[in-house]
Amino acid sequence: MIADRYHQHGLRANPFAVPQPVPSQPGSFIDRGLPDPPGASSATLVQVIGDKGAGKSTQVFEWQRREPGPYHYVPPRPYRSRWARPPIADLVYADEIDRMPVPLRSRWFRKLAVTGATVVAGTHVNLASVAHRAGLAVVTHRLGPASVATVRAVLEARVLQASIVDVTSSFRLTNADIVDLHARSQGSLRTAEVLAHELVAQRVHAEVMPTSNIALKVAQL
Amino acid sequence: MLSSPPGTVLCKPVGSPRKFLAAFVIITLFVWLFLIAFFGIVLAAIPVLVMVALFVLVSKNSLLAMMRWNQPTLEISSTSYAIGSTPTIVYSRKSKRVVDIVSCSVECLLVCEERVTYTQGTDTTSVARRVYESETVSPGQGTAEGLVAVIELDISANRGSPSFKLRNNEVRWFLTVSASGPLLPRDSHTFPIEVAPVLDVRHRAGLQDT
Amino acid sequence: MTVGLELDDLVCQLGDRFTGRLTRHADADGVLGDSPARSIQLVLRMYTEGRGDTDRRDVTNQNFDLEAHGGLNAAFSLLVPETSPVSYDGTLMRVMYEIEARVDLKFARDEKSAHQVLVIPVGGLGVYDRPHPLPLYPS
Numbered sequence: 001m002i003a004d005r006y007h008q009h010g011l012r013a014n015p016f017a018v019p020q021p022v023p024s025q026p027g028s029f030i031d032r033g034l035p036d037p038p039g040a041s042s043a044t045l046v047q048v049i050g051d052k053g054a055g056k057s058t059q060v061f062e063w064q065r066r067e068p069g070p071y072h073y074v075p076p077r078p079y080r081s082r083w084a085r086p087p088i089a090d091l092v093y094a095d096e097i098d099r100m101p102v103p104l105r106s107r108w109f110r111k112l113a114v115t116g117a118t119v120v121a122g123t124h125v126n127l128a129s130v131a132h133r134a135g136l137a138v139v140t141h142r143l144g145p146a147s148v149a150t151v152r153a154v155l156e157a158r159v160l161q162a163s164i165v166d167v168t169s170s171f172r173l174t175n176a177d178i179v180d181l182h183a184r185s186q187g188s189l190r191t192a193e194v195l196a197h198e199l200v201a202q203r204v205h206a207e208v209m210p211t212s213n214i215a216l217k218v219a220q221l
Numbered sequence: 222m223l224s225s226p227p228g229t230v231l232c233k234p235v236g237s238p239r240k241f242l243a244a245f246v247i248i249t250l251f252v253w254l255f256l257i258a259f260f261g262i263v264l265a266a267i268p269v270l271v272m273v274a275l276f277v278l279v280s281k282n283s284l285l286a287m288m289r290w291n292q293p294t295l296e297i298s299s300t301s302y303a304i305g306s307t308p309t310i311v312y313s314r315k316s317k318r319v320v321d322i323v324s325c326s327v328e329c330l331l332v333c334e335e336r337v338t339y340t341q342g343t344d345t346t347s348v349a350r351r352v353y354e355s356e357t358v359s360p361g362q363g364t365a366e367g368l369v370a371v372i373e374l375d376i377s378a379n380r381g382s383p384s385f386k387l388r389n390n391e392v393r394w395f396l397t398v399s400a401s402g403p404l405l406p407r408d409s410h411t412f413p414i415e416v417a418p419v420l421d422v423r424h425r426a427g428l429q430d431t
Numbered sequence: 432m433t434v435g436l437e438l439d440d441l442v443c444q445l446g447d448r449f450t451g452r453l454t455r456h457a458d459a460d461g462v463l464g465d466s467p468a469r470s471i472q473l474v475l476r477m478y479t480e481g482r483g484d485t486d487r488r489d490v491t492n493q494n495f496d497l498e499a500h501g502g503l504n505a506a507f508s509l510l511v512p513e514t515s516p517v518s519y520d521g522t523l524m525r526v527m528y529e530i531e532a533r534v535d536l537k538f539a540r541d542e543k544s545a546h547q548v549l550v551i552p553v554g555g556l557g558v559y560d561r562p563h564p565l566p567l568y569p570s
């Protein structure tokens with residue numbers, strides 16, 4: 001019998017392992033309180049502005065999951081791939097559009113304005129003036145550092161998803177853990193998840209669980 | 222030509238200060254030539270002098286060491302080290318001029334580091350964490366050519382993994398070594414080592430008490 | 432019909448072999464030669480979990496052609512190369528192994544059966560019951 005450190009703590013795996021595939025899965029999204037974007041064909045740019053790891057992409061993916069539409073991502077490299085033609089539709093989702101070359105973005109915004117499209121986009125910089133010039137209305141949401149409550153909700157949801165059902169002695173993050181992770185991550189959800197991954201790994205290594213019915217239940221899964 | 226006893230190899234540190242210096246000189250020359258085209262020789266020299274001053278300030282220790290000492294070498298096993306083993310290695314550094322070293326110590330930090338690369342949201346990020354560190358301070362001895370120290374390593378069987386490298390996941394081991402004492406340079410050097418997926422005999426079944 | 436994968440041991444050190452028996456019952460009464468099952472591929476797979484993106488590699492594999500009726504009862508032996516990483520529970524990553532038997536079915540989704548296994552360092556037999564590293568306080 002192979003002993004699994006995580007199973008012994010009532011977990012299938014480390015809750016903070018990078019999910020595969022990456023985009024948000026139903027149930028894993030934590031509402032940050034942003035109002036839903038206007039529907040299709042509103043001639044509006046809904047921009048979500050925030051630093052790396054603030055949760056822009058997760059928010060955009062969640063809106064796309066609820067109201068499907070074509071999605072466009074501007075990769076950092078190779079540079080020529082930033083010139084990939086973005087889609088035109090009544091409702092379009094995009095991410096990292098601040099990387100898009102200026103002439104391409106201006107032309108794209110003008111086309112979206114002409115067709116009256118709604119574009120929901122994640123960006124690091126405010127693109128309101130460019131969108132206004134193209135004839136789009138602009139709705140701006142800023143995702144700042146996550147609060148302790150948001151970090152708690154995200155981390156506890158991940159632990160719950162990784163927990164083995166019916167095992168009473170399952171892993172828990174304490175209040176002190178969460179406050180510490182929030183402080184060390186400075187409100188970045190991504191950093192908080194990396195730190196939480198290490199915390200869980202260290203804890204399952206450090207604590208030796210007595211042989212109990214937990215292992216037996218796991219073996220039957 | 223480097224030579225070492227049978228079963229060992231002489232290992233040089235990663236990152237040569239000479240190459241670093243050469244790269245700096247080339248970049249500075251390019252910047253200077255670029256600035257000359259706009260501002261003339263005299264005005265263009267000002268930012269270049271600032272760059273040189275900053276470089277000297279930051280790399281003072283390495284530059285002084287480079288002038289007076291050769292790069293250190295580490296005499297390590299020609300085969301990879303086993304998990305849980307406590308091998309000894311020999312650190313030596315030759316001086317470019319006669320130096321009388323009365324006493325010195327050599328600090329050696331053995332590190333096992335995990336490094337991962339992941340894509341989340343739309344960014345690719347690398348994260349590295351030291352999962353094991355073991356520091357030893359060994360007495361160094363002055364020789365006719367410089368200094369020598371014998372260092373005992375403690376390669377943990379309870380922390381870290383044998384070295385491996387996959388596309389997105391890697392475990393690597395390395396040593397950071399520095400010497401301290403009168404007349405000694407205050408720089409440090411990093412030497413990569415390989416830890417093999419072999420359990421040292423002391424940890425094997427039935428041998429723990431021997 | 433499911434494929435049966437019996438391992439002699441779930442633990443194997445680098446350079447050794449996972450051995451066992453691979454079985455599959457014949458389709459229908461075992462007489463008709465019209466089984467949709469054509470072959471079984473047995474794979475020793477290494478994969479990672481953790482903060483890094485997954486690395487996945489088929490370390491060794493072995494192919495078994497099935498009888499016309501789809502049945503099989505054969506011994507297998509999968510070599511674990513000495514160059515592979517060992518099973519590992521780290522801080523940012525885990526390295527895990529599984530042996531998967533996949534039945535190649537004509538015009539249908541392949542049947543699969545998989546077992547988690549442990550690949551340990553050379554000399555680790557009788558010492559490891561979980562991925563490396565060794566626990567500080569053995570239970």
